[in-house]
Amino acid sequence: MRSSPSVTEVARNFAEYVNRVAFRGEHFVLMRGGRAVAELRPVSIGMRLGDLPGLLASLPRLSSDDAAAFGDDLDTARGQLGVLPEHDLINVEWPAA
Template sequence: MGKTISATEAARHFSDLLNRVGFRGERYTIARGGKAIAHLTPVTSPVTRRLGELPDLLKKLPSLGKDAVPFAREVFRGIRKAPGLPKKAPWA
């Protein structure tokens, strides 16, 4: 069952552990005094896809029909008009 961590380590990093379990599907055994006392596991398995599945997924998307070309033009126009990134990050 995944990685074993101490109860102290689990308490110190609980938020990170929840993210790892919830988003990555990782599993942990929590131990106290070297003895397993609990398991931390995702409620459901994370959904994973393979790159080879992308064409079929795209085919299942709804078609824009006659609106496809005007929509694409509008998207590209917005991209061209969007401001660029600052040369120096303001937070640096």
């Protein structure tokens, strides 16, 4: 939701506006003398999808031997997980209390 309260209104009720931004994700354009002078909005959390290629490019590269060893480690770890049960909690019959 986007609203345009005055700077004075926001100053008088600052905690309320911060809570609305933090918990409801609201966005406010603060007005002074009929002109937009500032924004109060949630901060971005995490990274943008467009930053992903740069992030992946910055990761260290494994040698062929290290990549093969890592694959072997994954296979070993998967084998140690065991077999998952054949039922799920949705169909479990609970004992009568």
